[in-house]
Amino acid sequence: MSVTSGLFYFFSAILLFAAFRVVTARNPVHAVLFLVLTFFQASLIWMLLKAEFLSLSLILVYVGAVMVLFLFVVMMLDINLESVRQGFWKHFPIAAVVGVFIIFEMSAVLMGGFRVTDDPAIVNNVTAGASNTRELGKLLYTYYIYPLEVAAAILLVGMIAAIALTLRERKDSKAVKPDDQVRVKAKDRLVVLKVTPTQPALAVETVTETSAENKA
Numbered sequence: 413m414s415v416t417s418g419l420f421y422f423f424s425a426i427l428l429f430a431a432f433r434v435v436t437a438r439n440p441v442h443a444v445l446f447l448v449l450t451f452f453q454a455s456l457i458w459m460l461l462k463a464e465f466l467s468l469s470l471i472l473v474y475v476g477a478v479m480v481l482f483l484f485v486v487m488m489l490d491i492n493l494e495s496v497r498q499g500f501w502k503h504f505p506i507a508a509v510v511g512v513f514i515i516f517e518m519s520a521v522l523m524g525g526f527r528v529t530d531d532p533a534i535v536n537n538v539t540a541g542a543s544n545t546r547e548l549g550k551l552l553y554t555y556y557i558y559p560l561e562v563a564a565a566i567l568l569v570g571m572i573a574a575i576a577l578t579l580r581e582r583k584d585s586k587a588v589k590p591d592d593q594v595r596v597k598a599k600d601r602l603v604v605l606k607v608t609p610t611q612p613a614l615a616v617e618t619v620t621e622t623s624a625e626n627k628a
Contacts, residue, residue, distance in 0.1 A: 420460055427453035440486045448479050465545040485574045 430449040437443040451474050458467040552560050576590075 416460055420457060423453045423456045423460070427457070441483065444479065444483045444486055447482075448475055451475050451479065463544065465548060481571070481574060485578055 427450055430446045430453060433446040434443050434450060437446060451470055455467045455470040455475075458464075458470065
């Protein structure tokens, strides 16, 4: 066994263990930390495959930005673990259906052997010694531009949802419900009230008396 193969099996074993702990950890903060470890191991495996750009992008983008956001959101949500554990069996049927569907999709892809069905010119048009970062950028912003835009929209929605979940029903936050903002009308934003003066004569008499005293 070569050194590369040994490192691959070592990183893969840690990755599988960390991924298992993400699902089984009772503390959500611990689950996020195990997910960070999972991303690190996947990054090391990509480095062994000489995909340097993907490896560094996984660390910088997901571990350095996305997972830090997840960690802060989970820590600020004040999740009641007891209520979550009590409702586990209530949501278990739909979770099992989703899990079976995901397993079916992964099995269909893995048993297919990752066969290339796209245009061979797109896959094989890479010269020796070319920059994989440049080639990946060309593919992303030409052939895969629409999936890239969809992924950007999904990340934007996820970021907005994370902020909304963080600020909901907190005593120290001043948040406005989005549905109330959508249903508001222009005439309800500002109401002008006509206020009639209540003591105009009293003010005039006071000024007159003050002037008379000054003359005296």
